[in-house]
Each structure stands twice: as C-alpha cells, then as structure tokens.
Amino acid sequence: MSAKQTDQTGRVVNEFLGSAEIFTSAVSDLLEDELEALSEKKVTFSQMKLLKMVSIAEDYTVSNVAQFLGVSTAAASRAVDRLVRRGLVRRTEAAADRRVVQLSLTADGAELLERYDASAQRALHQVFGALPPEQLKQASEFLDRLSVSIVEQHDSERAVCFRCGIHFRDRCLLRKVRRDQCFFHARGRETKGTERAD
C-alpha cells in the first residue's frame, strides 16, 4: 500500500513472510489429511496435539494444556472433557494438591496417537526424506535466529511460550532468551529428546 511496502527491502521481507506462512499451512494441511485418513471418529488436529502433550509426562494438568495449546483454561477444560468422553484421555486427582487434575492417555488414546505418529512420520519422510539434513539444519537455525530476535526486540511484558515441546520440537527456543518463561524449563522437564545447551 504505502510507499514503504513497495520498497525493495520491504517487498523481500513480505515475500519471505508469505513463503513461511504458506509453507506452514501446507504442512498443516498435509498432516490434517493424514489425520482424516486415520479417521476413527472425527479427531481434530488440536486434539491430537493435546494427546501428544499428555503422552509426554504423567502429571500434566489442565492449565498445562492451556499453556501448550495457547488457549484459555476454559477451552482447555472443555477440550479435555471431549477427549475424556471419547475415552482417549483419563482424569486423575493429584494426590499432592487436590485442586489439580492430572491427565493421562487411555489405551485407546495411546494407540490412536501411535498410529497418527506413524502415518505423519511416513508422510513427512516422503516429502523431506530426500533433502540433505544439513540444509534443514541450516534453515532451522536461520528461522530460530529470527524468532529469537523477534522475541528480544518485541519483548512485550506478556509471558510468551513457544510451546516447543508440542508436536514437533524437543528443545525450547525460549530457553535461550527467557529461561523463566519457557514452560518446559519452568517445570525443569526435558521431553524425549536430548537437550543440547546453547
């Protein structure tokens, strides 16, 4: 629109952001299709994220789900409720603090997640398998640098959590810049991967 936007640098930046947006949405579409192909009964992508998260540890709570999924606790509570009703997730009162509800997968939930993971990995391998890992690593690092720089400059007072542990990533970027704001770090928990210090 403005003169700035047609300016050379601005245009390149916008093209790049467009590429990134298109890419992530293409990946989402791909994975959602895998999900549909799997279709037990309608399971949504966000619900699968929830299952994945719950599978990581035995003591995750509704609040944790909200942080991870980036939704309100009200929404998280209802999302959990839906999965409980479908017999995929189990609620347990925490012994230590009876206010909190601990979540775990049922056998059905674990089995569904297992099958989804397998088919998702297969689909991703089909697309990315032929690429040289170094190229992917290089791209990861470039994007990570930018993300960190956004958080550092942006620096809004609000607590940001990248929810790195969910879905794709074992390490949390925020550990590098906000050790106190990363959910995983706050819990002092490592996920399944090996954490490489920066």
Add this chain to the structure above:
Amino acid sequence: MSAKQTDQTGRVVNEFLGSAEIFTSAVSDLLEDELEALSEKKVTFSQMKLLKMVSIAEDYTVSNVAQFLGVSTAAASRAVDRLVRRGLVRRTEAAADRRVVQLSLTADGAELLERYDASAQRALHQVFGALPPEQLKQASEFLDRLSVSIVEQHDSERAVCFRCGIHFRDRCLLRKVRRDQCFFHARGRETKGTERAD
C-alpha cells in the same frame, strides 16, 4: 514416540517444522500486538486480512473473501457483515450479476488499513531490516520449493489455494504447479506487485 521419530533424519525434519511453526507464530504475535496498539475498537487479525484483500480490487465478492481467508462462505458473509456494521466496508450490488455483492473499503476502512500497514511495516523493518536481502530471498526459495513439493506429492483432489495475495505476498506459488487452482490466476488478476514469471 516410535522408533522412527527418534531416528536422525526424522528428528531433523521435526526440528525444522518446529522452527517454522514457531517463527510464523512469533510473527503473528508481533503483528497482532501492532494491531492492538492501533486499537480503535477491537479489530482482529483476520478482519484486517479482509480489509487488505478488499483494498486490492474493487470487485471482490463474499465468495472471494471466503476463498482467501480459507473459511466457509457463511463465515465470510458474517465477517463482512461485522465490518459493514463498523463502517469499514461497503456492500454494493454488482450491476452485471445481481446475485453477487461487491465489496469496497469506506474512508474509515482505508484509513485504518493504511495506519496498520504503516505500523506493521515499521515493526517488520525493525526485525528484518538489517538482514541481507539475498539471505531472505534464498530462504524464501527454499520454503517455496518445499511447499510446491508438498502440493505435488500430496496432490489431494481438493482444490488448494495458498491465498498468496493476502497479507504478505504478491505472487501465487500455485501458479507454478496448478494454474487453474490459484484464485488470483483464475481471475487473471495481478495484485499490486510485479509478477515475475518462473
């Protein structure tokens, strides 16, 4: 979870997807904050996309909005309605075909969009301005190649539209692989940018 996921290649792919997801969500957060800082009255990011799209041409319709935003026509119709009620968008019956409703910005809408664009560009320049354009171009091309490869391999029968013209991008990736499925191409319309043939 499975053995495959802990495998070296799979891990690199997952880290990369995590980086991409984190990056796009960081950018979204950044821009949403610009939007809030601008706050006339609550305007959502998606509504701003709608304004931006309408600003591109004078004869966009409700169906076009739905395609662009990737939502149902019902949702698009209601989204338009909200903006009309706020005095940001105008509805006009098309002379040629009285079934269709043509959309345009009001003076208020144009002014709001202008201000948002300016502040967004400023914020983006702050983050990306120092980067060498070649690096951004290279990253764009890498992501684009992957996106195209996903669409090609995935190839689901459903009509995909990347909605490239919205928001960031002037060119549509899909022109390269699906000339008939790209909304912009289907309309034979170029947006504001110069279209560089591949």
Add this chain to the structure above:
DNA sequence: GAAGATTGATTGTTCAATCTTG
C-alpha cells in the same frame, strides 16, 4: 436447476463468575 449470499442449529471459543482446595 445451479450459483451467490444469507440465516438457523450446532459446536467450540472467550471472558467472567463460581466452586473447591491450599
């Protein structure tokens, strides 16, 4: 009858209020 836009019913989201436990 088909296509574009809108409306009704259902579902899922948020914010605010509530309830229980610490």
Add this chain to the structure above:
DNA sequence: CAAGATTGAACAATCAATCTTC
C-alpha cells in the same frame, strides 16, 4: 484470599437449508 478447574453467556465457525437471481 490465591490458584486450579469448571460452568454460563456471548460471540464466531461450520454444515445444511433457504432465498434470490442467472
């Protein structure tokens, strides 16, 4: 009275049905 989880009211998204125009 603070913190975790849940529920009520309002709003937004979908699918299906409807209404108008081609």
